[in-house]
Amino acid sequence: MTVWIGTSWKMNKTLSEATEWAGGLAEFLAGRQLGEVQPFVIPPATAIAAVAQTLREEPRVLVGAQNAHWEDAGAWTGEVSVPQVADAGARIVEIGHSERREHFGETDETVRAKVAATLAHGLVPLLCIGEPADVKDAGGSTAHVLEQAARALEGLEAEQLGRVLIAYEPIWAIGEHGRPAGVAELEEPFAALGGAYGHRVAGLLYGGSVNLDNAAQLLGIAHVDGLFVGRTAWRLEGYLRLLEIAVQHATARP
Ligand code: 13P
Numbered sequence: 001m002t003v004w005i006g007t008s009w010k011m012n013k014t015l016s017e018a019t020e021w022a023g024g025l026a027e028f029l030a031g032r033q034l035g036e037v038q039p040f041v042i043p044p045a046t047a048i049a050a051v052a053q054t055l056r057e058e059p060r061v062l063v064g065a066q067n068a069h070w071e072d073a074g075a076w077t078g079e080v081s082v083p084q085v086a087d088a089g090a091r092i093v094e095i096g097h098s099e100r101r102e103h104f105g106e107t108d109e110t111v112r113a114k115v116a117a118t119l120a121h122g123l124v125p126l127l128c129i130g131e132p133a134d135v136k137d138a139g140g141s142t143a144h145v146l147e148q149a150a151r152a153l154e155g156l157e158a159e160q161l162g163r164v165l166i167a168y169e170p171i172w173a174i175g176e177h178g179r180p181a182g183v184a185e186l187e188e189p190f191a192a193l194g195g196a197y198g199h200r201v202a203g204l205l206y207g208g209s210v211n212l213d214n215a216a217q218l219l220g221i222a223h224v225d226g227l228f229v230g231r232t233a234w235r236l237e238g239y240l241r242l243l244e245i246a247v248q249h250a251t252a253r254p
Contacts, residue, residue, distance in 0.1 A: 003219065004165065004203050004226025005246045006040035006126075007233035008066055008094060009047075018047035022054035024236045028243075029058050037246045038226070041239075042066055042094055042126075045080055052089020064092030064126065067100060070113035082121045093118040096152065097128040098171045108151035115152050119160045124202065126165045126228070127152050133172040141170065141185075142192045149197065164201045167228040168193060173208030175230065180209040186221055194223025212241050219249045 013021070022041070029039075042064035043051045052063045065085035072081050082093060095118065096111035111127070118125040129152070131144040145168055153161060168189060173181040186206065193204055206218050207228035215227060227246070233239035 001036065001225060002203060003037045003246045003250045004040065004205055005037060005229070005239075005242050006042065006062075006064070006092075006205070006226070007229045007239055008042040008064075008097070009044060009234060010066070010099070010230060011044055012234060013043065013047060015047055015050050018043050019050050019054050021236045021239075022051045025061065025239070026055055026058045028236075028240050029060065033247075034060060034243070035247055036250045037243060038062070039243060040064055040092055042092065045085070045088075048085060048088040048090050062091045062124070063089050064094055064124075065090040066094045066097070068093045068095075068114060068118065070110065070117040072117075082117050082123060086121055086123055090123065092124045092126050092165070094126045094128065096148075098130050098169060098174060108148065111152045112154060115156075115164065119156070119163060124163055124165060126167055126205075128167045128169050128207070128228075130169040130171050130174070130208070136170065136172055136185075142189045145189055146192055146196060149193065158200065161197075161200050162202060165203045165205060166193065166197060166201055167205040167207045169207035169228065175209075178209045180211065180214055181206075183217055183221055186218070186224075190221055190223040198223055210242070212238065212245070215242055215245045216249060219246065 040062040055061050068082045068085050069076055069079040072083050095114045100106040115125045129145045129148040131141045135144050203225035204223050205226040205228045206224050210227045210229045211232045
């Protein structure tokens with residue numbers, strides 16, 4: 001099974017910072033075996049083309065977009081479409097991150113439309129789901145994420161579902177104000193997601209305060225096929241170390 005190790009840079013990095021990071025990654029990977037580890041990087045829209053261009057000799061790294069509209073073109077000021085991000089070099093589209101749901105009005109309905117548009121253009125949707133702290137405190141984590149996933153993936157055929165990545169990112173675990181999730185807290189939601197989607201999607205990823213100390217443990221949770229990482233991977237050294245941890249994990253698996 002593939003082990004996915006990806007990062008979204010969120011609203012960070014200039015073009016020169018982006019190309020320096022991507023160039024460093026290409027240098028690190030040259031001549032290196034990754035086994036079943038699949039790296040991906042999701043820059044801000046301004047840097048997708050430059051990152052894809054910098055990584056052109058390293059097709060093992062998938063480049064993505066943090067968002068794309070459900071329509072192909074039109075009067076949608078400020079938006080970019082799936083064909084546009086594909087043209088820039090993106091092969092993954094991140095959809096429904098909690099920061100977009102909270103601040104930019106993403107709903108289960110727009111998320112579903114974006115998943116469908118991404119699949120229609122042959123790109124990989126990276127569907128983000130996750131519950132807020134109050135839902136978790138009330139014991140509702142698993143029901144919440146199953147519901148979000150069901151709404152986003154409603155009506156897909158088995159072949160389409162097989163191209164989808166799902167990232168479970170509990171909102172309470174994400175970003176500067178988040179706290180790293182303990183393994184025990186993640187076992188139940190991943191068991192449920194694994195039961196519902198495990199063999200039917202391309203991968204189930206975990207995201208939220210992943211760091212160099214907890215990455216190996218998180219990869220060991222049943223049904224976790226990879227990690228989706230913010231802050232720890234924004235410095236190239238952090239990302240490279242995560243790749244090494246993942247290669248070790250993939251090699252050691254029975
Ligand atoms: P952090 O790893 O910085 O908590 O961010 C996770 C995330 O939101 C990735 O999309």
